[in-house]
Amino acid sequence: MKYTRRDFINKSLLAGSLTLTASTVSCLQNEVKSDSSLQAPDGPKLKAGLIGCGSRGTGAVLNFLDSGPSLEIVALGDIFEDKLQKCRDNIKKERNIELDYERCFVGPDAFEKVIDCDIDIVLLATPPYFRPQHFEAAIKAGKHVFMEKPVAVDPVGVRSILINGIRAQEMGLSVVTGTIKRHQEDYKATYKKIQQGAIGEITSGNCYYNQGKLWHVNPKAEWSELEAMVRNWVNWTWLSGDHIVEQHIHNLDLMNWYIGSHPIKATGFGSRQRRVTGDQFDNFSVDYIYPNNVHVHSMCRQINGCSTNVSDYIRGTHGYTNCENTIFNPQGQVRWKYPLNDEQSNDRWYFFWRAFVQEHVDLVTAIRNNQPINEAQQIAESSLTAIMGRISAYTGKTITWDEMLNSEIHLGPKHFIMGNTSFNKSIPTPGK
Structure with a gap:
């Protein structure tokens, strides 16, 4: 079947039979700054869950908490327990919030358990390979989403993001992505x-x-x-x-x-x-x-x-x-x-730091004003x-x-099970 850009805008695709099942910046993201001048409007409490507890995921939680009043992080999920515990400890250290162990999930199915919690927003910050699957699950569950860039590693994953981005739009959900330059003043x-x-x-x-x-x-x-x-x-x-x-x-x-x-x-x-x-x-x-x-x-x-x-x-x-x-x-x-x-002239990273929080300000503002925004297509493209x-x-x-x-190119194992792998891991050779 051949797909065109128009196909992905067409609502009928959602009802069809097609089934398509996450340096300089990296180092700086390990440090998280709070800026009280960035604030989304107040409103009913919004609860979030994090999937992917590495440094960027931890940063996303802190940025979310800093983006406005009445915001709460209530669940964490990661494949590895040590990653989750480090994130949990950092949240305690930076914001004096101690998450209940009953809402801290470990293993390949941790993302499902986080999404099943009583949350409004899912923060997706795993390695990009997992992003299409996690995004699809979050949208099907009716959750708003913040997801880090990139959102796929292959064309099959990109198509999944495009389709579920349309589903999110149809459901009135907001989707914001970690393309900080689009949010930088x-x-x-x-x-x-x-x-x-x-x-x-x-x-x-x-x-x-x-x-x-x-x-x-x-x-x-x-x-x-x-x-x-x-x-x-x-x-x-x-x-x-x-x-x-x-x-x-x-x-x-x-x-x-x-x-x-x-x-x-x-x-x-x-x-x-x-x-x-x-x-x-x-x-x-x-x-x-x-x-x-x-x-x-x-x-x-x-x-x-x-x-x-x-x-x-x-x-x-x-x-x-x-x-x-x-x-x-x-x-x-x-x-x-x-x-x-x-202040701005003397701080090379002034706007850079603000953009990390601004992403979440934009997401929370869209939710509370009931004016959904959806960045899925632009990040998929x-x-x-x-x-x-x-x-x-x-x-x-x-x-x-x-x-x-x-393209039907799909990278990685067909079934994600911890153990030894058999898929091709050779280094590409141009011309072959």
Whole structure:
């Protein structure tokens, strides 16, 4: 069966027979700041449950609690007990909240037990491989959702997110995702200027996420093969999507946002040179072609000792922008800059920190004002954009959007059971 963008907007798909069953930023996310100036409106108590108790999940809980009054975290779930206990301890330490052990669930089915609790909102922060299954379960249960990026590691997972995003819209549920730039004040102000024609017609873009390696976990003798992989998830493509999907998605999502479309074609290359674990590449370079022949050069690298660069540029017929806070004329002179007060000028991360809380402010505000917001389609499209680039680099072939949208590629084990695995773990070789 061939799927088109229109198919996923068509309500009838929900009634059909189709069944489609989650650095610099990473390090900074381990620290969580509270900002009392960010507040959603008050209202009836909203209770949330967290699925995925790593550092980002713990951060999401604290950001949620900081986003307004009458908010409560009541349930935790994770595959591993030590991860859950560390999260529980951090919540106690940071916010003096001690969660009842009866609502702390461990194991592959922990997500079901969290969703079955008396909660209004589910926070999804597991490795991306699990996101489609968890999102589907949350929406079927009628829960509002915050889910971290990316939301899938393969095209099958993307289609599941698209379909359940439509279900959420039909049910009046709100869905907010961890694409922080779309919630960051200076980026939003710059985007508005670009939409008003500040650089003319968009002609091209560049985006970069070049940095050192993240982390890896060496296996222990008492762990099964699958447990070792999940604990080392950021190094395995089936769990993370590779770093072009797991991390560079921030930049690619920004390109889609500013250009107002997803790419229609991608040609890329990459290589593995320094990694000591997993099956991922160290670097990617991709030429994305958007409608109207707009080219975006995407580059990401995770190798220690190399030049770092995390930035974005959109170029137009009358100038260009760094997308964050500045617009330049064609000669490179500043035409407009986001106005900063003294506090903002002295804190490079001021808007960055606020955006983590703003995501939850936006979610809680939408729920309490009964004005649902739904970011499922945009994050699904950005995830597929990154997957396109990865598969083009892995294969050495030009990949089209329609090929990806209709692909039956599915990564990971067919049945998730702790133990040894038999699925393919070889490193891709372009041209084969």
